[in-house]
Amino acid sequence: MNIREVAAKAGYGVGTVSRVINGQANVSEQARSRILAVVEACGYEPNSNARYLKRREHTPVAAFVMGTSNRLFSDILASIQARLEASGEELVVTYLDDDAQEVAAAIAYQQARRPKGMLFLGGERTYFREAFDQIEVPSVLITNSAAGLGFANLSSVTIDNEAAAAEVIDYLWSRGHRRIGLLGGSNAPEQTAGMRLKGAEQALRDRNAPFDAARDYEPCRFSEQDGYTALIRLLDRAPDITAVFALGDVIAFGALRAAVDRGLAVPRDLSLVGFDGTALAQFSIPRITTVRQDTEALAQQSVELLRSLMDAGGEAAHTLVPYELIAQETVCAR
Amino acid sequence: MNIREVAAKAGYGVGTVSRVINGQANVSEQARSRILAVVEACGYEPNSNARYLKRREHTPVAAFVMGTSNRLFSDILASIQARLEASGEELVVTYLDDDAQEVAAAIAYQQARRPKGMLFLGGERTYFREAFDQIEVPSVLITNSAAGLGFANLSSVTIDNEAAAAEVIDYLWSRGHRRIGLLGGSNAPEQTAGMRLKGAEQALRDRNAPFDAARDYEPCRFSEQDGYTALIRLLDRAPDITAVFALGDVIAFGALRAAVDRGLAVPRDLSLVGFDGTALAQFSIPRITTVRQDTEALAQQSVELLRSLMDAGGEAAHTLVPYELIAQETVCAR
C-alpha cells in the first residue's frame, strides 16, 4: 500500500493525499475526510524511508550511552524514550564503553546518517573534546556539562555537580570527618566526575583539610567492580581516611562491598557517600547516603532543549536541574 | 555527496560504484581500488534511507525492553548492540513498562516501519499472546520462551528456566529448608517467571513439601521496590517460611532490604536466593545466592538466530543456553 494507491482509492491526486497526511492547508474538508477514511481502512502508514529521503532528513535522534553499568542512565533513557515517542520521534540508542576510539567511530557512524539530533549520556574521558569536534547536528550532553567546552552545537543538561560535591564535603565535615577520600571518575576536568572532584577538592581546600589528590583520590570507571578495586587501592594507600565520597552510586555500591570485605564496618569504621540517588543506594544494606539527581527533570529538560534546537535552531544552552542530598545510613559522626 | 558524484569522480558508472560498495562480484580490481579511493577521500557514506527504500527493507532491528529496572537486560542489550553493529546493523530500542496497551501500541508502531526483525527482552504478562498475534517479521524472545506459544515467527533464546528453578529448590531442600516462599513475576504461565514458578512448584510437589501457592507465592514486577513490598506481604501471610526464592536479582535485592527492615538476619533467620547473576547479587551485602545466566551467550545466540531468520527465513527455533547456580552468602542450613 503506497500513497498512489491511496490516492486512487480515494479519487484524489497524490499531492492532495500527501497534504492531508501532513496536515497542510488548502485541502477541502470533503477531501480530508474521504482520504482519511481510506487511510484508516487500509491501515496505510507512510514509508519513513521515502519520506526521510525526500525531506533530506535522516535517521531519528541518536543517543549514546557510555558504560552499561550505570543505572542512572537506564532510568533517564526510559524517560527520554517515552517523551520522544509521545511526539512521534524514534530514538536510536548506542551503548558504548567509555573508550576513545569506539566513541569517535560511533559518532561518525551515526552522524553519517544525518540524525536530526544527538544525545550523550555520561562519559568521562578527555578525548571528548576531540570526538566532539566532528559533531555537526544539535546535541545535548546529559549529566555532563558542555558549558566549558565552547562548541556551538553542544548543549547540556546537568545538575550543578560542583556545588553538589561541595555540599557532600560540607556534610561530611560537619559530621567531624577530616581525612576524606575521593573515589571514581577520571581526571578529565570538564566532565561529570571531574566537576564533582573539583567541587569536592575546593571545599576541602576552603577548610584547609589535609587533602592530597595523589594520595586521597583514586580514579575509576563507573561500575561496581571498578568501585570495589578502587576502594581497596585507596585504603592501601591512605588507611587513615574516615570517610569516602564515591562519585557515583555504582561505585559506592562496589566500594561498600570492598569495605566490608576488608573487615570495615560502614559507617562505624568508614563513612561512605554515593552520588546519583539510584535504587542501588536506596535498597543497599546499609542504605547509601547519596545525592539524588532528578531523572525526570533531566529527561524532560533534555528533550525540550533538543527539540527546540532541532526545530528552531539557536544557540547552545546549558541548563541546570535541582539535586538533593539524601542523608541515609552510611555516614556517622566522628 | 551521492553515488553519482562518486561515480563521476572515479570515472565509472553508478552501477559499478554500487557493486563495489556492496562487495558484489564482477568488478575489476582496478575499478574496485579506484572507487574505494574516491569513497575514502570524500568520506562518502551511502544514504541509508535511499538504500532501504530501494531494497524495500525498512528500519533496522527493533528491540523492546520491558521494564527499565532489570540490570540483566542492560547487559544483554549492550552485547547485542555490539554484535549487530559489527555487521553494520542498527538497533532501535524501545523501553516499555510491562503494560498491555503500551506494548501492543509499541509493536504496532515499530512494525509499521517494517523492521527486518525484532527482539524482545523480558515481559511477564499474559497479554503477550495477543500482542504477539500481530507480529509479521522474524522475532526473537530473549529470556522468555516462545516454545509453548506456537507462533511461526517467534523464536526464543533462554535458559531452561524450569530446570534452573528446580535446581534452586533442590539446593534449598538439601540445606534443610522445607517451607519455601516464592517471590516475583506474574502467573502468566508461558513467561519467564511463570516457567521458574512452574519448575519450583513441581520440585516442591515432588518432595511433598507443604507448598500452597495462594499462601507461599507473592507475584510482583521486576523492580527493587516491588520486591521489597512483595516480601513484606509474603511474610505477613506466611511467617513460618525459612527461605525465599526470588525470581530475579532485582526482586531479591529489594527483598533483602525488606527482610533486614523487618529485623530478620539473612541468612540466619531467612535464606534468600535470587536469579540472573547480575552485579546486584555479586556485590550486595550479603552476596546473594543466585542463578547466573550467561548474558554473552544469550546475546550471541539471539543475534545469530535472528540473523539467520532475517537472511534465510526458516522455522522458528528455540535455543537453550547454559546457566549456573552460584552459591553465595544468603543461604544457610536449617
Add this chain to the structure above:
DNA sequence: CCTGTATATGGAAACGGTTCCATTGAAGTG
C-alpha cells in the same frame, strides 16, 4: 576468422514519498 561464453561496465527505471508548478473554478471587485 567466426562464434559462443564469461566478465566488466553503463545507464535507465523503480522504490514511495514531498514539493512545486500549472490548472481549474469560484468568489470578489470595479
Add this chain to the structure above:
DNA sequence: CACTTCAATGGAACCGTTTCCATATACAGG
C-alpha cells in the same frame, strides 16, 4: 461583465540508492 485573486487539486520531477538489461571487450575452441 471582464478581470483579479485565491482555494483546491493534479501530476511531474526529484531525493539517492539498487537492479536489471544492454552493450562491450576478452578469450577460448573449432
